[in-house]
Amino acid sequence: MTEIFSDTGFRQLTQMFSAIIFFHTSEYILAIAYHGPSRVTLSSLLITKHYALAMLISVLEYLIEIVLFPGLKQHWWISNFGLMMIVLGESVRKTAIITAGRSFTHLIKIRREEHHKLVTKGVYRIMRHPSYSGFLVWSVGTQVMLCNPISAIAFAVVVWRFFADRIPYEEHYLKQFFGSQYLDYAQKVPSGVPFVN
Numbered sequence: 001m002t003e004i005f006s007d008t009g010f011r012q013l014t015q016m017f018s019a020i021i022f023f024h025t026s027e028y029i030l031a032i033a034y035h036g037p038s039r040v041t042l043s044s045l046l047i048t049k050h051y052a053l054a055m056l057i058s059v060l061e062y063l064i065e066i067v068l069f070p071g072l073k074q075h076w077w078i079s080n081f082g083l084m085m086i087v088l089g090e091s092v093r094k095t096a097i098i099t100a101g102r103s104f105t106h107l108i109k110i111r112r113e114e115h116h117k118l119v120t121k122g123v124y125r126i127m128r129h130p131s132y133s134g135f136l137v138w139s140v141g142t143q144v145m146l147c148n149p150i151s152a153i154a155f156a157v158v159v160w161r162f163f164a165d166r167i168p169y170e171e172h173y174l175k176q177f178f179g180s181q182y183l184d185y186a187q188k189v190p191s192g193v194p195f196v197n
């Protein structure tokens with residue numbers, strides 16, 4: 001049990017909670033900045049029941065493993081690589097939100113609003129779904145940083161599947177809104193999520 005309160009446990013759990021708090025508060029603040037407080041609800045914190053459960057299970061995995069297999073958490077090059085994934089994923093996602101501005105909404109729009117413009121500049125020139133790609137890297141990074149083998153694989157599979165379903169749905173409406181402009185864009189620029197066209 002003392003391993004939980006060791007330098008390793010303290011550092012990795014502090015990094016985990018800091019990453020989570022920074023991610024969710026910055027999502028909320030940016031949503032308010034671009035859409036105004038009256039149009040933003042607590043759902044912009046992006047904390048769903050399933051997500052909270054997944055994070056809780058990952059912390060349980062960490063606590064069990066640090067007690068039973070403390071050596072597993074001492075692979076610092078893996079843990080530091082995970083920390084780099086967190087920073088990279090967060091940076092890509094927030095760059096996407098700032099680049100898209102008011103066109104970026106947490107809920108997928110099924111009706112076009114007047115201010116909604118197709119964004120193809122900046123990070124959207126490199127990939128069509130930078131915020132999803134960033135979240136995938138960020139979420140798997142949290143588990144790599146904790147040296148959590150089970151949750152790292154589970155997060156990669158579940159988050160990838162979530163975006164593999166969401167992207168065709170979102171693009172169905174983007175094609176309706178922007179027609180050939182979106183089709184041309186989609187032909188030239190990859191999705192940014194591995195194995196999703």
Ligand SMILES: C[S@@+](CC[C@H](N)C(=O)[O-])C[C@H]1O[C@@H](n2cnc3c(N)ncnc32)[C@H](O)[C@@H]1O
Nearest residue numbers: 096103105106108109117118119129130131132
């Ligand atoms: C949660 S945001 C995700 C945006 C994008 N998929 C990404 O990963 O950066 C979803 C909203 O962004 C809008 N959207 C997605 N790509 C866009 C683009 N290239 N230009 C303008 N709006 C876009 C969609 O219509 C949807 O309402």
